[in-house]
Amino acid sequence: xxxxxxxxxxxxxxxxxxxxxxxxxxxxxxxxxxxxxxxxxxxxxxxxxxxxxxxxxxxxxxxxxxxxxxxxxxxxxxxxxxxxxxxxxxxxxxxxxxxxxxxxxxxxxxxxxxxxxxxxxxxxxxxxxxxxxxxxxxxxxxxxxxxxxxxxxxxxxxxxxxxxxxxxxxxxxxxxxxxxxxxxxxxxxxxxxxxxxxxxxxxxxxxxxxxxxxxxxxxxxxxxxxxxxxxxxxxxxxxxxxxxxxxxxxxxxxxxxxxxxxxxxxxxxxxxxxxxxxxxxxxxxxxxxxxxxxxxxxxxxxxxxxxxxxxxxxxxxxxxxxxxxxxx
Amino acid sequence: xxxxxxxxxxxxxxxxxxxxxxxxxxxxxxxxxxxxxxxxxxxxxxxxxxxxxxxxxxxxxxxxxxxxxxxxxxxxxxxxxxxxxxxxxxxxxxxxxxxxxxxxxxxxxxxxxxxxxxxxxxxxxxxxxxxxxxxxxxxxxxxxxxxxxxxxxxxxxxxxxxxxxxxxxxxxxxxxxxxxxxxxxxxxxxxxxxxxxxxxxxxxxxxxxxxxxxxxxxxxxxxxxxxxxxxxxxxxxxxxxxxxxxxxxxxxxxxxxxxxxxxxxxxxxxxxxxxxxxxxxxxxxxxxxxxxxxxxxxxxxxxxxxxxxxxxxxxxxxxxxxxxxxxx
Numbered sequence: 139x140x141x142x143x144x145x146x147x148x149x150x151x152x153x154x155x156x157x158x159x160x161x162x163x164x165x166x167x168x169x170x171x172x173x174x175x176x177x178x179x180x181x182x183x184x185x186x187x188x189x190x191x192x193x194x195x196x197x198x199x200x201x202x203x204x205x206x207x208x209x210x211x212x213x214x215x216x217x218x219x220x221x222x223x224x225x226x227x228x229x230x231x232x233x234x235x236x237x238x239x240x241x242x243x244x245x246x247x248x249x250x251x252x253x254x255x256x257x258x259x260x261x262x263x264x265x266x267x268x269x270x271x272x273x274x275x276x277x278x279x280x281x282x283x284x285x286x287x288x289x290x291x292x293x294x295x296x297x298x299x300x301x302x303x304x305x306x307x308x309x310x311x312x313x314x315x316x317x318x319x320x321x322x323x324x325x326x327x328x329x330x331x332x333x334x335x336x337x338x339x340x341x342x343x344x345x346x347x348x349x350x351x352x353x354x355x356x357x358x359x360x361x362x363x364x365x366x367x368x369x370x371x372x373x374x375x376x377x378x379x380x381x382x383x384x385x386x387x388x389x390x391x392x393x394x395x396x397x398x399x400x401x402x403x404x405x406x407x408x409x410x411x412x413x414x415x416x417x418x419x420x421x422x423x424x425x426x427x428x429x430x431x432x433x434x435x436x437x438x439x440x441x442x443x444x445x446x447x448x449x450x451x452x453x454x455x456x457x458x459x460x461x462x463x464x465x466x
Numbered sequence: 467x468x469x470x471x472x473x474x475x476x477x478x479x480x481x482x483x484x485x486x487x488x489x490x491x492x493x494x495x496x497x498x499x500x501x502x503x504x505x506x507x508x509x510x511x512x513x514x515x516x517x518x519x520x521x522x523x524x525x526x527x528x529x530x531x532x533x534x535x536x537x538x539x540x541x542x543x544x545x546x547x548x549x550x551x552x553x554x555x556x557x558x559x560x561x562x563x564x565x566x567x568x569x570x571x572x573x574x575x576x577x578x579x580x581x582x583x584x585x586x587x588x589x590x591x592x593x594x595x596x597x598x599x600x601x602x603x604x605x606x607x608x609x610x611x612x613x614x615x616x617x618x619x620x621x622x623x624x625x626x627x628x629x630x631x632x633x634x635x636x637x638x639x640x641x642x643x644x645x646x647x648x649x650x651x652x653x654x655x656x657x658x659x660x661x662x663x664x665x666x667x668x669x670x671x672x673x674x675x676x677x678x679x680x681x682x683x684x685x686x687x688x689x690x691x692x693x694x695x696x697x698x699x700x701x702x703x704x705x706x707x708x709x710x711x712x713x714x715x716x717x718x719x720x721x722x723x724x725x726x727x728x729x730x731x732x733x734x735x736x737x738x739x740x741x742x743x744x745x746x747x748x749x750x751x752x753x754x755x756x757x758x759x760x761x762x763x764x765x766x767x768x769x770x771x772x773x774x775x776x777x778x779x780x781x782x783x784x785x786x787x788x789x790x791x792x793x794x
Contacts, residue, residue, distance in 0.1 A: 142788070148680025148726070149785025173617065174676065175515035175546035177610055180508040187503035188554035188605055192592045218503035226516035228603050230558070264520045266601070266792060273594075275556050277516055277605030282505055289501065348502065352476025398476070457477025460470070464594060 141235040146265030155263060159241060163248040164227070164258040176259035178224050183282035185220035187211060190275040194464045196243065198315040200307070200324030203274055204246035206400055206466055209329045211276040212254040213349040216334045217403065219288045220280030225251065226260040228275040232268030240272070247274075254329035286338075290346045290365035290406075297345055297434040298412035299372060300405040302333060302419050303427035304380045305355060306387060309397035312465050314386070323382050326424070328401030333422035342415045343408035350404055351466060354396035357456040358404055359442035370442040372432035380427075395444075396457050398465045406434065469563040474593030483591060487569060491576040492555070492586040504587035506552050511610035513548035515539060518603045522792045524571065526643040528635070528652030529728070531602055532574035534794055537728055539606040540582040540657045541677040545731065547616045547666075548608030550659065553579065554588040556603040560596030568600065575602075582657035614666075618674045618693035618734075625673055625762040626740035627700060628733040630661060630747050631755035632708045633683060634715060637725035640793055642714070651710050654752070656729030661750035670743045671736035678732055679794060682724035685784040686732055687770035698770040700760030708755075723772075724785050726793045734762065 144151040161170065168176050191207040201209075208225065215222040227247065231240065251258055256278070303326065311325040330349065337344055348358050355377075363370040379387070379394045387394055401424050407415045412430060419428035432445075442454040472479040489498065496504050519535040529537075536553065543550040555575065559568065579586055584606070631654065639653040658677065665672055676686050683705075691698040707715070707722045715722055729752050735743045740758060747756035760773075770782040 143791040144786075144788040146680075146791055147785055147787065147789040149685050149724075149787070149789060150783075151786070151788075152681070153784065173546060174542040175513040175548065175606075175608065177511055177513050177546060177548070180510050180512040180609075182508050183505055184508040184512070184607070185503040185505050186552060186554065186588050186607060188556045188588050188603065189590045190556045190558050190592045190603060192558060192594050214502040218501060218505060220503065220505070224514060226514065226605050228516045228518045228605075230518050230520060230601055260514050260516050260605075262517045262603075264518045264601075264792075266520050268596075273558055273592075273601070275516065275518060275590075275603040275605075277554050277556075277588075277603075278503075279512070279514055279607070280503065281508075352474075353480070357477055396477075455478075456481065457475055458472075458479070459475065459477070460472040460479075461475040461477060463471040463474060464592075 139237040141231045141233055141265060143233055143265050146263060152263060159244055160261055163244045166257045168257060168259045178259055181281040185215050185218040185280040185282055187214040188277040189214060190273060191466055192273050192464050193466050195315050196271060198325055199311050201327035202243055202246050204243035205250045205327050207274040207276045208247050208250035208254060209327050209400055210466060211278040212256055212329045215278045215280035216330055217347050217349055219286040220282045222254060222256045222278055222280045224259040224279045225256050226277045227258050228262040230273040231265045232270050232272060233265055234270035235272055250329060254331055288344050288346055290362040292345045293362060293366040293368060293406050293434045295368055295434050295436050296409045297406050298409055298430055299432040300416060300419065300428060300430050301378065302403045302425045304378045305399060305402065306379055306383045306394035306397035308400045309462060309465060310383045310386045313462060321382055323386060326399055326401035328424040330403055333419060333425050336418045336422050337415060340414060340418055343411045345406040347403050347405045350399045350402045352398045353457045354398060355404060356395040356454040360454055360456045363440050363442045367440050369435040369438040371435045371445060373445045374447050376429055376431045378427045378429045396461065400466060467565040469559045469561060469593060471561055471593050474591060480591060487572055488589055491572045494585045496585060496587045506587055509609040513543050513546040513608040513610055515542040516605040517542060518601060519794055520601050520792050521794050523643050524599060526653055527639050529655035530571055530574050532571035533578045533655050534728055535602040535604045536575050536578035536582060537655050537657045538794060539604040540584060543606045543608035544658055544662045545675050545677055547614040548610045550582060550584045550606060550608045552587040552607045553584050554605045555586050556590040558601040559593050560598050560600060561593055562598035563600055578657060582659055616672050616674055618690040620673045621690060621694040621696060621734050621762045623696055623762050623764050624737045625734050626737055626758055627760040628744060628747065628756060628758050630731045630753045632706045633727060633730065634707055634711045634722035634725035636728045637790060637793060638711045638714045641790060649710060651714060654727055654729035656752040658731055661747060661753050664746045664750050665743060668742060668746055671739045673734040675731050675733045678727045678730045680726045681785045682726060683732060684723040684782040688782055688784045691768050691770045695768050697763040697766040699763045699773060701773045702775050704757055704759045706755045706757045724789065728794060
């Protein structure tokens with residue numbers, strides 16, 4: 139069975155698709171009310187974010203577009219310091235998409251939402267012409283704990299810069315899948331709840347954090363340097379990259395600093411909390427490869443730079459050009 | 467200048483597009499923080515909704531995809547009884563889209579958001595292959611006033627059924643534009659804030675309301691009948707349809723009861739408040755064509771039906787088949 143234009147009509151076929159597929163996997167007391175807006179518990183301050191996912195191919199080693207769509211928005215909410223609570227799921231389906239394919243993606247979203255502790259509270263379905271793929275938008279709501287205040291502008295000289303694991307795996311996995319290269323590289327797509335909760339529960343002095351997606355670590359560090367007006371220094375030798383991904387990058391001339399990830403975060407913490415933070419990251423799911431890679435300095439103010447292995451310094455730029463399109 | 471894959475990279479070109487276009491029109495203190503999640507004021511209960519817009523063509527008499535994307539989500543929030551407050555705006559751009567076209571759409575969104583009194587608080591941009599069009603997802607958050615409780619299941623026999631104006635104009639305008647037919651029909655795309663606020667401020671006993679989009683009035687009435695387990699009776703002769711749209715429908719064999727609208731609502735109110743409600747609708751912007759069209763009955767329980775002009779009765783079904791694809 140395949141998706142037809144009728145599934146986007148808003149009539150009988152749409153309601154059948156919702157009942158027989160979406161509701162079956164996403165069922166929860168809020169979504170099951172089936173109103174045009176979900177009514178959910180609020181809070182004094184809430185975080186609100188949106189992200190569309192257009193990755194190609196839809197399935198790849200380590201994940202699929204559904205897992206990405208949940209992880210991406212959950213991680214964006216987490217990075218604001220909020221506790222992710224509700225997601226919406228809006229599907230733009232291309233005519234001809236196999237229902238079986240859609241079901242595999244929906245199941246993956248439901249499983250990932252369960253892992254991340256969020257409810258899918260609202261949804262929408264449209265059908266367009268195309269080669270039988272789909273796009274997913276997830277928007278999300280999180281609760282902001284009272285008094286929590288983090289952001290790039292709060293970084294101060296001496297603060298330590300950490301990453302939660304090896305860089306470039308998602309990017310390399312998508313590229314390998316597209317080029318038909320068989321290797322051991324798997325996407326890192328993962329929700330980072332437990333890692334982030336661990337940091338806050340332990341009282342780590344978190345200045346800023348950001349999930350390292352499109353644009354890569356370099357682009358974020360440049361934005362951070364710009365926001366806090368200090369230098370962001372990282373050491374080449376400490377940047378964690380897996381053996382397989384490093385090999386892949388060398389062959390293709392790619393720089394892991396500019397590659398996209400879907401389950402990795404950049405963390406800036408107070409100097410005195412840095413080793414505790416590293417321990418928490420390493421002890422969390424998806425954090426085994428965490429590393430301390432640099433610090434905030436008073437040199438090259440407003441810029442990010444790398445100390446190279448041979449003792450030189452290289453200023454970083456944000457990503458120019460297209461990188462890899464449709465990576466997430 | 468045209469959209470290229472680089473505009474979706476998450477790097478320099480993406481940030482230029484955001485700064486030079488999106489931020490210029492959508493600028494507000496929340497969006498300007500440029501974090502991955504917006505942090506906004508919460509409330510005890512909040513409404514949360516999502517909708518993607520894939521309408522073709524992008525511009526049509528009476529509106530464009532940008533105006534639709536704001537109205538659609540604002541109206542969904544309103545229909546839950548909430549006060550719309552924040553929208554997200556996620557764009558999926560096709561390579562080759564003219565920047566000028568995008569700017570016209572963004573400007574239209576900004577103007578409509580201002581009219582509707584909502585802030586655009588979060589955004590995302592992706593670029594995909596395609597013939598140079600775009601899709602827009604808007605998700606929205608609204609505040610639920612305390613004690614407000616409306617829903618289809620609350621309808622009772624004797625309640626009156628109203629619509630806020632002529633049916634079918636959006637559908638007929640889109641169809642005319644696609645078929646290259648020149649006529650006077652314009653889309654009704656409009657935010658219904660003032661109309662809905664008027665009803666609640668006057669203390670009208672609103673049982674349920676729904677904006678009449680894809681699937682048309684018939685599909686909603688069927689859902690309402692199913693939800694409240696009473697009959698939903700409407701009178702053929704009282705259903706408002708403009709002369710132009712009626713003519714268009716007769717030529718093409720279309721039924722306005724199944725046609726999509728983008729600025730019309732169905733309203734079920736207590737019998738004693740019906741004439742006051744009608745007056746408020748008619749006195750509101752976009753409500754001049756409002757009409758009382760029927761009532762909730764104990765006949766044909768669980769079904770919606772039409773009293774025809776010659777005294778017969780016809781049971782309604784939800785829309786089957788595709789209707790008009792990519793109508794919103």
